[in-house]
Amino acid sequence: MPDPRDPRTRKTDTLATLATPAIDVWVASASGEGAPHLVPLSLAWVEEQVVVAVEASSVTARNVTTSGVARLAVGPTRDVVMIDAVLDRTVEVADDELGAAYAAQADWDPRRSTGYVFLVLRPVRVQAWRESDEIAGRTLMRDGDWLV
Amino acid sequence: MPDPRDPRTRKTDTLATLATPAIDVWVASASGEGAPHLVPLSLAWVEEQVVVAVEASSVTARNVTTSGVARLAVGPTRDVVMIDAVLDRTVEVADDELGAAYAAQADWDPRRSTGYVFLVLRPVRVQAWRESDEIAGRTLMRDGDWLV
Numbered sequence: 001m002p003d004p005r006d007p008r009t010r011k012t013d014t015l016a017t018l019a020t021p022a023i024d025v026w027v028a029s030a031s032g033e034g035a036p037h038l039v040p041l042s043l044a045w046v047e048e049q050v051v052v053a054v055e056a057s058s059v060t061a062r063n064v065t066t067s068g069v070a071r072l073a074v075g076p077t078r079d080v081v082m083i084d085a086v087l088d089r090t091v092e093v094a095d096d097e098l099g100a101a102y103a104a105q106a107d108w109d110p111r112r113s114t115g116y117v118f119l120v121l122r123p124v125r126v127q128a129w130r131e132s133d134e135i136a137g138r139t140l141m142r143d144g145d146w147l148v
Numbered sequence: 149m150p151d152p153r154d155p156r157t158r159k160t161d162t163l164a165t166l167a168t169p170a171i172d173v174w175v176a177s178a179s180g181e182g183a184p185h186l187v188p189l190s191l192a193w194v195e196e197q198v199v200v201a202v203e204a205s206s207v208t209a210r211n212v213t214t215s216g217v218a219r220l221a222v223g224p225t226r227d228v229v230m231i232d233a234v235l236d237r238t239v240e241v242a243d244d245e246l247g248a249a250y251a252a253q254a255d256w257d258p259r260r261s262t263g264y265v266f267l268v269l270r271p272v273r274v275q276a277w278r279e280s281d282e283i284a285g286r287t288l289m290r291d292g293d294w295l296v
Contacts, residue, residue, distance in 0.1 A: 030178030077172035077188035
């Protein structure tokens with residue numbers, strides 16, 4: 001097993017992961033009654049924010065719009081980026097700059113479908129680790145500020 | 149891209165996935181206030197139930213013990229098994245049949261640590277899909293009963 005990565009390397013790896021074409025993100029959300037939801041969605045990383053396209057009527061859209069928060073995971077379980085995020089804004093999918101940015105990274109184009117909205121999620125805490133030896137030092141962003 | 153799998157094949161694949169040695173599960177849970185949580189954990193599949201070992205003081209233990217529910221995902225995002233589960237029981241990790249069964253499948257042995265409990269989670273809904281062409285027919289279990 002390789003040595004644990006230093007914080008700078010983890011941040012570099014994290015940003016590379018988030019910019020990977022056609023990568024998915026696990027989006028965990030919860031209803032006001034505390035029912036957990038979890039779905040895999042295509043991700044775009046636009047101006048240091050996570051953008052996902054969801055059906056406006058979906059459980060995820062409803063939960064995140066109501067609560068304003070989501071917890072995200074990118075990568076396999078042994079090389080994860082975990083993000084606690086707040087909803088910056090919900091916007092209609094349109095043929096604009098955001099729509100183009102999303103379609104450029106994701107492997108599908110919601111501008112060709114109807115009923116979708118973008119959830120623009122701003123990270124407030126970011127953690128990255130591979131194996132248990134990387135649990136220490138896993139926090140790269142806290143309260144919206146990169147620590148490295 | 150291969151043809152969509154039929155329900156029987158999906159169930160066979162799902163059961164094989166759940167019995168895979170050293171496989172992880174994403175566990176989504178929520179607090180009573182609706183704060184979503186998500187962590188990757190080692191899974192064991194014991195008597196048609198998902199067993200995970202967590203620190204008794206962890207957010208996941210607290211959420212699931214309080215709410216009695218979790219949403220689980222196994223596999224990569226393009227070959228997922230999604231499980232809505234209810235908490236069957238929480239038990240102290242001990243050198244008993246369950247401890248042995250967990251250690252036999254997981255890649256670590258919580259019996260060698262202290263402060264861990266097993267969450268034994270009973271699936272009530274199971275879905276499995278790879279790509280978007282498998283969204284139709286993804287439900288394999290509903291209300292605790294296999295449909296195939």
